[in-house]
Amino acid sequence: MSDTPPTPHAPxxxxxxxxxxxxxxWPWQDLxxxxxxxxxxxxxxxxxxQVTSYSGVKEALLRHDALSSTYSDLWPLDEPLxxxxxxxxxxxxxxxxxxxxxxxxxLSASRIQHMRPFSERxxxxxxxxxxxxxxxxxxxxxxxxxxxxxxxxxLLGIPSGERDAxxxxxxxxxxxxxxxxxxxxxxxxxxxxxxxxxxxxxRRAGEDTGDDLIxxxxxAEVEGDRFDEKEIAALxxxxxxxxxxxxxxxIVNLVYLLDTHPQQRTAYLADINGLTTSLVNEGxxxxxxxxxxxxxxxxxxxxxxxxxxxxxxxxPVVAAANHDPEAYDRPDEFVIDRDWSALPPHxxxxxxxxxxxxxxxxxxELQVAISTLYRRLPGLRTVKGCEPxxxxxxxxxxxxxxxxxxxxxxxxxxx
Amino acid sequence: xxKRQISGESGVLSVDHTLCSGTGHCVDRLPQLFTIEHxxxxxxxxxxxxTVDTQHLHEVEAGCPWFAITYQPxxxxxxxxxxxxxxxxx
Ligand code: SF4
Numbered sequence: 001m002s003d004t005p006p007t008p009h010a011p012x013x014x015x016x017x018x019x020x021x022x023x024x025x026w027p028w029q030d031l032x033x034x035x036x037x038x039x040x041x042x043x044x045x046x047x048x049x050q051v052t053s054y055s056g057v058k059e060a061l062l063r064h065d066a067l068s069s070t071y072s073d074l075w076p077l078d079e080p081l082x083x084x085x086x087x088x089x090x091x092x093x094x095x096x097x098x099x100x101x102x103x104x105x106x107l108s109a110s111r112i113q114h115m116r117p118f119s120e121r122x123x124x125x126x127x128x129x130x131x132x133x134x135x136x137x138x139x140x141x142x143x144x145x146x147x148x149x150x151x152x153x154x155l156l157g158i159p160s161g162e163r164d165a166x167x168x169x170x171x172x173x174x175x176x177x178x179x180x181x182x183x184x185x186x187x188x189x190x191x192x193x194x195x196x197x198x199x200x201x202x203r204r205a206g207e208d209t210g211d212d213l214i215x216x217x218x219x220a221e222v223e224g225d226r227f228d229e230k231e232i233a234a235l236x237x238x239x240x241x242x243x244x245x246x247x248x249x250x251i252v253n254l255v256y257l258l259d260t261h262p263q264q265r266t267a268y269l270a271d272i273n274g275l276t277t278s279l280v281n282e283g284x285x286x287x288x289x290x291x292x293x294x295x296x297x298x299x300x301x302x303x304x305x306x307x308x309x310x311x312x313x314x315x316p317v318v319a320a321a322n323h324d325p326e327a328y329d330r331p332d333e334f335v336i337d338r339d340w341s342a343l344p345p346h347x348x349x350x351x352x353x354x355x356x357x358x359x360x361x362x363x364x365e366l367q368v369a370i371s372t373l374y375r376r377l378p379g380l381r382t383v384k385g386c387e388p389x390x391x392x393x394x395x396x397x398x399x400x401x402x403x404x405x406x407x408x409x410x411x412x413x414x415x
Numbered sequence: 416x417x418k419r420q421i422s423g424e425s426g427v428l429s430v431d432h433t434l435c436s437g438t439g440h441c442v443d444r445l446p447q448l449f450t451i452e453h454x455x456x457x458x459x460x461x462x463x464x465x466t467v468d469t470q471h472l473h474e475v476e477a478g479c480p481w482f483a484i485t486y487q488p489x490x491x492x493x494x495x496x497x498x499x500x501x502x503x504x505x
Contacts, residue, residue: 359436359438
């Protein structure tokens with residue numbers, strides 16, 4: 001008898017998860033069917049090994065020694081990224097370890113808690129603006145996006161006069177992620193990268209000081225060596241691009257979930273203080289901002305006993321893991337009062353060394369964004385006839401616009 | 416009782432609560448040593464340390480996404496037949 005682990009099936013056209021050609025608005029049934037067929041299967045649609053069970057996704061994310069992130073975690077490149085673009089989620093140890101070590105302190109739970117007053121003020125300011133402009137608004141542009149941009153800009157220490165330009169840079173960077181053909185490095189984005197590099201130089205020269213993250217990155221030394229300017233600029237871009245869009249999506253996804261589950265929404269409105277933490281966890285589990293992430297196999301390995309060959313693309317479907325009945329009771333029901341102390345963690349922040357470094361910031365933002373919104377606009381609902389569409393592609397779960405309205409009078413500020 | 420630092424024959428294991436973000440990777444790997452309370456990891460009694468292979472202690476240290484775990488192995492005791500250790504030189 002041979003000990004060789006089995007390889008995944010030959011490319012399977014019958015798998016139902018088709019994020020490129022027929023992305024479903026709600027993919028849970030398709031993902032459940034694929035998990036039942038084979039939780040580690042070769043998908044013809046993805047041209048990759050698709051992993052859909054909770055234990056399989058967790059295992060794949062822990063296999064960073066064999067499943068590399070250097071071919072980008074956001075799209076399936078044929079070559080590794082150039083070295084200076086291998087940052088955080090798109091890097092492997094030891095480069096990844098060195099970068100992450102610099103960030104964890106500034107992004108730890110104990111530090112991020114100090115941002116709560118800023119967070120509450122920003123949420124109140126944005127709701128004030130929504131109230132001032134009338135009862136119909138786009139949740140994405142009027143609230144979720146600006147909440148996210150504001151937090152990242154504050155964390156990085158972007159000067160107040162540059163925050164609009166920073167927001168524009170983050171948008172360009174995101175566009176460059178989506179535009180795989182030419183990677184979208186437009187002249188405008190290049191100008192920003194040059195500007196960031198200059199910012200790094202001036203902070204290093206001591207012309208500018210502060211305890212913000214950019215200054216910390218500029219001055220930090222790890223084992224005697226400093227980051228070069230390009231690497232810091234790439235880190236800032238990544239924090240801006242990935243940090244803003246994901247939290248924005250998480251806010252919008254959760255509001256839309258509440259909107260489409262009126263009983264849960266009523267229960268939430270009756271106990272906003274008591275339920276916000278578990279609601280946010282459930283929102284991230286049920287419909288987090290990321291469907292899955294790319295990996296490239298650089299060393300023969302196995303996932304759930306199935307062999308993965310060198311240069312295979314692997315796509316752990318985080319959203320499928322979060323709906324696996326092996327991990328969660330009634331996985332396809334949105335239940336806002338689950339007891340999370342007794343449940344396995346959802347995998348929307350990933351697992352292992354690449355666990356989302358912005359988790360604490362994202363949780364704070366989400367908790368404050370959702371509780372402030374519903375406390376002040378309890379009659380919030382999507383405009384009749386609004387049927388949002390999902391952004392295409394396998395990585396992202398996002399409703400690009402969500403037209404909403406509310407009943408007057410709105411609640412007063414908390415801050 | 417749960418602690419932030421324990422020491423035993425194999426060394427010293429500690430969790431830095433200014434960094435720990437309560438992700439639970441440590442509990443996943445070594446449930447006999449770690450628990451999560453109030454969003455932070457805590458260590459079990461020192462006696463539990465000796466039940467865990469040092470290799471696993473190194474792995475749990477490397478596996479913490481917030482670099483909050485430190486494991487310092489105790490240097491091996493001098494071999495018996497060697498001359499008695501000079502105080503102050505160890
Ligand atoms: S793995 Fe690290 S961050 Fe996570 S709970 Fe344990 S000590 Fe805390």
